[in-house]
Amino acid sequence: MAGNRGNSIEIARSYMDSLYVEGRIVGSVHPTTEFTLFGKRFRTPVMTGALSHLNRIHPDGVPEMARGAALAGACAQIGMGDVAELERAVSMGDGVIKVIKPYKNTDAILSRIEAAEKAGALAVGMDLEHAVNTDDDKDSVVVDQQMELKSIEQIRELVQFTHLPFIVKGALSVQDAVRCRDLGVKGLILSHHNSLLKWAVPPVALLSGIRKAVGSDLILIVDGGIEDGTDAYKALALGADAVSVGRPLMGPLGEKGAEGVQQVIEQMTDGLKAMMVRTGVADLKHMDPTVIWQSVQLVQKT
Numbered sequence: 001m002a003g004n005r006g007n008s009i010e011i012a013r014s015y016m017d018s019l020y021v022e023g024r025i026v027g028s029v030h031p032t033t034e035f036t037l038f039g040k041r042f043r044t045p046v047m048t049g050a051l052s053h054l055n056r057i058h059p060d061g062v063p064e065m066a067r068g069a070a071l072a073g074a075c076a077q078i079g080m081g082d083v084a085e086l087e088r089a090v091s092m093g094d095g096v097i098k099v100i101k102p103y104k105n106t107d108a109i110l111s112r113i114e115a116a117e118k119a120g121a122l123a124v125g126m127d128l129e130h131a132v133n134t135d136d137d138k139d140s141v142v143v144d145q146q147m148e149l150k151s152i153e154q155i156r157e158l159v160q161f162t163h164l165p166f167i168v169k170g171a172l173s174v175q176d177a178v179r180c181r182d183l184g185v186k187g188l189i190l191s192h193h194n195s196l197l198k199w200a201v202p203p204v205a206l207l208s209g210i211r212k213a214v215g216s217d218l219i220l221i222v223d224g225g226i227e228d229g230t231d232a233y234k235a236l237a238l239g240a241d242a243v244s245v246g247r248p249l250m251g252p253l254g255e256k257g258a259e260g261v262q263q264v265i266e267q268m269t270d271g272l273k274a275m276m277v278r279t280g281v282a283d284l285k286h287m288d289p290t291v292i293w294q295s296v297q298l299v300q301k302t
Contacts, residue, residue, distance in 0.1 A: 006198035012225040015202040016215045018295040019234050024280035030274035033269055035284045036187070036241065038072065038123050038218065040095045041245050043073025044269040044282060046232055048261070049223060049246030050099035050127065050169065050189070054081035057254040065253060066093030068261025069241070072269070075122065077244060080143065083115045085200045085237070090119040097123045099169055102131040104139065104148035123186070129170025159184040169223065172200060177210045178220060187219030204235050208289060211239035227270020237287045252291055
């Protein structure tokens with residue numbers, strides 16, 4: 001349909017489905033998915049997306065999501081919300097990253113960073129891609145709050161303001177990755193934020209180039225379109241440190257609360273382990289991009 005042209009969600013799905021996996025079962029062992037993120041050990045690299053306004057789904061939505069992640073041994077990201085919700089999420093979770101909008105009011109940003117520090121958040125960040133509208137270059141308004149496109153110097157000042165690791169959501173190129181690294185950013189969430197950037201290159205397609213450019217200097221988290229453990233495997237094999245999931249959590253969160261979130265993350269982690277054992281990968285440090293074939297390569301090589 002013409003109305004869907006440039007839909008980055010569909011483009012990313014199509015690209016993910018074009019990736020095939022080479023089997024390497026001989027001599028394989030049962031794998032572990034444990035990994036360390038900003039000094040915190042987790043049982044899985046599958047984490048929640050930076051979700052907001054979940055009280056429409058569950059009365060205690062965001063804190064319950066964080067609790068579900070903790071039950072699964074996973075990190076939780078959270079988005080917009082008041083200080084009380086942040087404190088509950090951090091207390092109920094076991095490693096929470098607070099992602100803040102690019103408010104025009106600098107005090108609104110700094111106060112949220114300070115609240116995250118005080119609550120004991122694992123890291124803070126900003127979804128820079130939400131600063132402007134989808135169809136023009138005007139600064140956006142999100143839930144009646146005015147946003148602002150941030151300059152390089154403003155980003156640098158925010159990074160230096162906090163003692164927590166600072167991450168950027170929305171960086172979607174080698175150029176942005178290198179700029180963020182040079183500004184002192186500790187991690188990137190590769191995201192087109194539900195097609196805010198139309199015709200976006202799929203985040204998974206950019207992983208190899210970004211990883212080559214920044215080495216191990218940046219944590220790379222793939223956001224959007226991760227639907228199961230196989231998707232997670234493909235992203236991790238191509239250079240991601242972790243993946244985040246959003247939409248698959250919604251129904252289970254509404255129906256079962258934290259236990260529903262736990263179930264989804266554990267099922268995805270089991271699927272990831274199934275792919276790891278069948279490709280001879282014992283742990284996340286030994287993910288191998290050479291097991292991934294794209295459909296074009298498949299035709300050329302066979």
